[in-house]
Amino acid sequence: MSNPTCIFYAATNGELRRHALRLEAEGTIELGHVTVDPSELIAAVGAQSPDLVVADLGEDPERALDMLDKLPTPRPRLIVIGPKDQSGAILRAMRMGVRDYFDTDPSEDDLRSAILRVGAELEPRTAVSAPEKKQPARAVAVMGAKGGVGATVVACQLAAALASRGGRVVLVDLNLPLGDAALYFDVQPAYTLAHIARESERLDPTYLRTLLSGKPNGVQILASPVHAEDAELVRGEHVERALHLLRGDFDWVVLDLSRTWSETTVRALDLADLVLLVTLMDVPTLHHTRKHLDLLERLGHGGARIRLIANRHSSLDAVTDKDVEEFLERKPDFRIPNDFPTTLAAVNRGVSVGDISARSPLARAYIELSQALHGWFGAQQAAAAKAEPSQGALARVRGMFRRS
Ligand SMILES: Nc1ncnc2c1ncn2[C@@H]1O[C@H](COP(=O)(O)OP(=O)(O)OP(=O)(O)O)[C@@H](O)[C@H]1O
Ligand SMILES: [Mg+2]
Structure with missing residues (x-):
């Protein structure tokens, strides 16, 4: 068990951004990046290889799923937030191996539980020595x-x-x-x-x-x-x-x-x-x-x-x-x-x-x-x-x- 490193793709979902910050503050996740820009998400996943991406599909779920399909390999685990009334999008997300599919505006408790399930699959991280205290910029x-x-x-x-x-x-x-x-x-x-x-x-x-x-x-x-x-x-x-x-x-x-x-x-x-x-x-x-x-x-x-x-x-x-x-x-x-x-x-x-x-x-x-x-x-x-x-x-x- 380990705290997953997460990148949040919040589309236009300000509430999700706030969940991300609180989940980091309480120590449930290590927050790598929060972005609303698809190309920035792809670049961040390439640079950081996170354990998990939590993505809001926004107003155009098909397009967002196309973008998630293009994430660099090894592809991180995915938790997705999207409309529950679009069976095509749900089916496609499931085929892509999405861990959880939440209806719009999931509660923080639901998100936390889903993230903890991902954390339970991870190898414990090897302890690293405390980083040297950095000089102020x-x-x-x-x-x-x-x-x-x-x-x-x-x-x-x-x-x-x-x-x-x-x-x-x-x-x-x-x-x-x-x-x-x-x-x-x-x-x-x-x-x-x-x-x-x-x-x-x-x-x-x-x-x-x-x-x-x-x-x-x-x-x-x-x-x-x-x-x-x-x-x-x-x-x-x-x-x-x-x-x-x-x-x-x-x-x-x-x-x-x-x-x-x-x-x-x-x-x-x-x-x-x-x-x-x-x-x-x-x-x-x-x-x-x-x-x-x-x-x-x-x-x-x-x-x-x-x-x-x-x-x-x-x-x-x-x-x-x-x-x-x-x-x-x-x-x-x-x-x-x-x-x-x-x-x-x-x-x-x-x-x-x-x-x-x-x-x-x-x-x-x-x-x-x-x-x-x-x-x-x-x-x-x-x-x-x-x-x-x-x-x-x-x-x-x-x-x-x-x-x-
Ligand atoms: N070393 C350089 N050689 C040639 N042109 C340059 C060079 N440095 C900047 N310029 C040109 O000078 C112009 C003004 O640049 P810039 O916008 O950075 O100026 P500024 O001082 O920030 O302006 P402002 O007062 O509007 O903030 C731009 O067209 C830029 O391409
Ligand atoms: Mg200027």
């Missing part, structure tokens, strides 16, 4: 100095490069109200930051995990609200709570920030370990960059926490590093080459630039950026240890961003 905020400089591309591609090197990475889309990070990964989020805001009192690590979107073993995304007006619901305290929980579950948290200085942006900047300010080597963008650097400084985010990223860099740029240094009193810390075709292909297909062309200077730049982060974190930690507590004028500047 490092949080990197990415902010554009001006609209369209490529901040979202940098955040997404950096996240993908960190994941390609084995890191567990979550990208939080705080580009409110019109974030598009999920689109850049070709993911349609079922849940967003709006759910976090609405259900913040229920937020715990397990619940938060079910609100993430993304391909199994790829970058996970906490998407921005689908409806722009819902962005109003998201407050600094929600960002803080989500980030706190995500840090315990991941190696890296990448934040795509809005360049509007809102309460959520300011709170996210406070919580991030490093801020990557993305700029271009042209006069109008550098002008905005200077204003952002100045405000960051006055908010207490100077020195080692800020890194300047020159995006779309080219040796033909009219503005040189020397000009930048004279104007900003600092040089770019990192340059990302100008390569529109590769960037566009990656964005259009929702993949990494490495998937488009692994040997391109652009893909190599993102791998190097992910490596550079390690050194920057070392420098930032050393500086933080020496830092004076922030005070005075700071409070006045901060007051501007407080919500009533």
